[in-house]
Amino acid sequence: MELEKSKYEGIFIINQKGRRNLVTKNLTPGKSFFDEKLYKINNEEFREFNPTHSKLGAAIIKRISLIPIKQSDKILYLGASHGYTPSFVSDIVGKNGVVFCLDFAPRVVRDLLGICEERENMIPMLADAKKPETYKTRITEVDVIYQDIAQKNQVEILLKNLQFLKPKGYAMIAIKSRSIDVTRHPQRIYQEVEDKLKDKLKIIDKKELDPLQKAHCFFVCQKK
Numbered sequence: 001m002e003l004e005k006s007k008y009e010g011i012f013i014i015n016q017k018g019r020r021n022l023v024t025k026n027l028t029p030g031k032s033f034f035d036e037k038l039y040k041i042n043n044e045e046f047r048e049f050n051p052t053h054s055k056l057g058a059a060i061i062k063r064i065s066l067i068p069i070k071q072s073d074k075i076l077y078l079g080a081s082h083g084y085t086p087s088f089v090s091d092i093v094g095k096n097g098v099v100f101c102l103d104f105a106p107r108v109v110r111d112l113l114g115i116c117e118e119r120e121n122m123i124p125m126l127a128d129a130k131k132p133e134t135y136k137t138r139i140t141e142v143d144v145i146y147q148d149i150a151q152k153n154q155v156e157i158l159l160k161n162l163q164f165l166k167p168k169g170y171a172m173i174a175i176k177s178r179s180i181d182v183t184r185h186p187q188r189i190y191q192e193v194e195d196k197l198k199d200k201l202k203i204i205d206k207k208e209l210d211p212l213q214k215a216h217c218f219f220v221c222q223k224k
Contacts, residue, residue, distance in 0.1 A: 003041045008067040010092030011060060012046060014039055022049040022057055024091035033115050034084055047091065051212050054085040055148055055174035058212035059220075065205040066220050068170035072096040074142040076164055078129040078157065079149035081108050083115045083122070089146065090122050097121050100139045104128045129157050132164070139164060145171045150179040155196045162200055162223065171201060171221045178215050190217045197221055 002015040006022075014021045023039060023046035030045070032038055037048040051057030060067065069075065071094045080086045080101035090099050101116065102125040103109050109126045116122040127135040129149060145165050147158050158173050165171060175193050177186035186208075194203060201221035209216040 001039070001041065003046070006060070008060060009070050010094075011049070011067070014041075014046065014048075022051065022060060023047060024049055024088050027091050027094065027121070028118050031118060033087055033118075047088070049088050054088070055209060055213050055216060055218055056085050056088070056146070056172075058209040058216070059174075059207055059218040061212060062207040062209060062218070064207045064218060064220060066170075068172070068220065068222075069093065069144055069146075073144055074140060075099045076139060076142045076145045076161065077101050078145065078147040078161060079103060080112055080124075081105075081148070083112045085146075085148070086112075086122060087115055087119065090119050093121060095121060098123060098140075100125060100142070102127050102129055102135070129161065132161050136163070141166045143169050145169070147171070147173045150176040152180055154179065155193055159196075159200055165223050167223060169223050170204075171219075171223065173197075173219050173221070174209075174213070175217045175219065176215060177217070186215050186217070193217070193219070200224065 004013050012023050014023050026045040026047045039046045049057050051061045069092050073093045077086050080103045086099055086101045099122045101122055112124045116124045142164050177189040180189050204220040206219045
């Protein structure tokens, strides 16, 4: 079993018996929250990051040019759900970083609470991302906004939340074309999304995530 660094900060690759798996260094050694496999290498523990369970993981497999999440960063995560991908973002930013984990569904936030109790850098927030005025006093300026919200107005939600992003900060958004319009070709929807994003953001890269995440496109952008 061999460990190698990827080109993305905080993301590693484990080579084992011909298989290459994405992993992150476990911020809470000995604890697995989603039955993910744990690896011990050189007295350090790593968690397997499954790209079929995460748009971020899928974008990494698709070799997106930049994942701007770094150690000690502050992240606003819109659409945190049960916390799978946010927990790996938590590993990357480390104990000096912060992940504001926002979701509007009480049931999933209850699940999220269990992880946040174990990870001090994850802050759960029950709130509606369409209404940033309701939580603007609860978060600080952030280095990165990450959004995974499968709604028709998902682009508009991101643009509303740019008020929290520092100058030259980064925004990542996973677009689910079927949530915008199930009748239209995904590529047309992705182009329209790009045109809307360009009003406020510089597009760094985009990758379609099929077959890992069907009918999804992942954008990495920077605030102008």
